[in-house]
Amino acid sequence: MSLFSWLRPDGPKLTLEQQQRLEHLIAAPELSECSLREQRWVVLDLETTGLNLNKDVVLSIGAVVIEDGAIDFSQQFEQTLQREDHKLSPAVLIHGLGPSAIAAGSDPAEALLDFMEFVGDSPLLAFHAPFDQHMLGRALKDSLGYRLQHTFLDVADMAPLLCPRAHVSKAGLDQWIDYFNLQVGERHHASADALATAELALILFSRARQQQIHSPLNLQQRLNQWKRRKQAHSF
């Protein structure tokens, strides 16, 4: 027994079946040298109760898959999570998930298991990925005791890296959607935002190939360099 186990008296209680499913989840490999087209990607968007990394929780998960270089409409993930002590907050006006929707949602442990099975060993893409990575990581830890180790690439970083001449002010998802004239069904719905992010990603992959970036690993390296350079400049 861990020395600090008393700090977390209520570890996640899982059914036997859930335990088994948890054990069967595939570990995420490092990004590889395969081509961008060969890589399966999961593009993710979360709706949360707010923007506080420590207090707020995940309310819904929307995700689409990029496989064989295209968004595959037959593989989509869309689930709302049931939150018992969910308090209404003004964020509901953004994500549109009212109390009834939350109450009708799935058990978080089930939903998160479903989602991780959907992800498999694919790397994840999101706009402002660190936020989604953190929120999803915390949800997985709280509900399943699972440690998220999948690679996340941030589309918000990919966009300025690959389109250096685009002077997109504020650089939010909305601004990039406008910049590329993307037609988005319903913004601030996890699935619709995930689809918009995926469309953006497809454009960016095309730009990446034009700039001789051919593999996911290559892309990750270039992103890291770019971020280092940017940090260096800001000092």
Add this chain to the structure above:
Amino acid sequence: MNKEDAFTQAGKTAVLQNIHGTMQFLQRFPPFNQMENAHLAYLVEQCQLRFYAPGDSIIKPADGTVEHFYIVKQGRVVGERPHTAKGGTETTFDIATGECFPLAALLGERATRTEHLAADDTFCLQLNKLAFIKLFALSSPFRDFALRGVSSLLDQVNQQVQQKAVETLGTQYSLNTRLGELAMRHPVSCSPTTPLREAVTLMHEQQVGSIVVVDEHKAPVGIFTLRDLRQVVADGTGDFNQGIERHMTQAPFSLTPDHSAFDAAIAMTERHIAHVCLVKDHRLCGVVSERDLFSLQRVDLVHLARTIRNAPRVDHLVAIRGEIGQLVERMLAHGASSTQITHIITLLNDHTVCRVIELTLAEKGDPGVPFSWLCFGSEGRREQTLHTDQDNGILFEARDAAHAAEIRGKLLPLAQQINQSLALCGFTLCKGNIMAGNPELCLSRAEWARRFAAFIREATPENLLSSTIYFDLRVVWGDEQGCEQLRHEILDQVADNRLFQRMMAENALRQRPPVGRFRDFVLTRKGNEKATLDLKVQGLTPFVDGARLLALANGIEANNTLERLQQLVAREVIERLDGAAYEEAYHFIQQTRMQQHQLQTRENLPYSNRVDPDSLNHLDRRILRESLRQAQRLQSSLALRYQL
């Protein structure tokens, strides 16, 4: 709404938002807007969404048998085909948002013949062939669309036009309706020996305005109408016990049940009759009256034509002319085609011109010299819209120059008066003074012939321009023989003069249709106005000029652009499929132009041929673009033919 309610309201659960969203997007376009939801959902679920950067090849001939069906979700796709004559490639088509490709190759299970390239940042929904086949089998709107391609789009436009009509007028009825369908009632008929009283009683009982007199084989021999009855009563000499044959109109006009409502309307207008017998195998099978054609309408074509021909003074004509606008609106609404409408406007305009001439002659006195009233340009081609200028002249016979001058002296004051009266009736005075009141346009046959020969011999820019106006000449009033002779001379001279043909071809290429290689439409902008294109000059003129040149060069006498095209096809000057495509395109542009004019009238705006393509609905916009591409094709075929 309080905060709590707003929160609840926001809590709507959407199942698979992205499938739903994409379905909604597709439902803005045919054929998806007609497909069942389940079929459409299946389509979307089976799709992949792909991105193509500008210049990326989507499919090309070398890829082999086509394995996917594509729908443009965003952006633009162009077809590039190797150019046979010039080398390089030419853009053969343009595919915009909501449109699909490559249907022909997919159905023919072959490779595409054209490389499809992305022209802009483009997203396409890609459906695999198995799913395509399944949808093809399941969904009949989808199947119809795939099989009929763009021609089914044209049908839809026509339906749309009619539907708008029904909305504003509340009646469903098309001028293309078979007469057989219109004449619902059994015809009221009697034998020639039936006493008049008995026949009128029959008409009264049956509540009809006419009775057809038939022989023992049921073949119509006469017709008796309420108008005839009025005559009998007014004369006061009729014995109502006499047989009806003494009072009937003999040999009534007839059509078959397969003729269209339009045919009947035209016949009534031309012949000043109100009833048409329907005859099949020499037997009477129905009667169509003016009322059947234009029921529920106060003003109608036949009535209008009759009122024009009987107008006692020019100011009456002015008043009647306003009703032509209303008539056109109703006809457009009833699904009349642009050809039918230009035909009717020309017919009514001809009636007006004739009446103005008759009234002027009555007022000023007959000069005692026979003359023919000519018209040129669109009036000559029978392609007038409501928005029209005067282009006219006078033709007369004279012994020599001195005699011609003498006659001219007599006719000019009359001609000038006619021009002024026509201006009052809404035929704008011609800015270029192409009017019969101009001494240069009031000529003897010999003078006209000399003038026309000079146009052909000396191909100066002015002469070329003149030939595009004058060579579409036609007689509106008076003897037609002199004009026919002039036409034959023109045809002979043009056929012999290859240089003139070449110059005319150059002239016909001056107006380029406003579709660009890389943009949908090439628009011009003046000052702060919205960017627009000119439907007449940039859309119709290429067809009119091309058809005129080819008709004159090939001895075709017709004036009307569509008739010229049909005869060019009949003589194998142009291919049948090309001819049909030009015809359809011309038709559509003309139709769009008329709808614009109607809209402008309704909004009290001045007439203009300029249109902002963005103001059209998606389907119209797309077909307009394709129609303009056909104009481009006609021009390139002229360039090839005359090696320009």
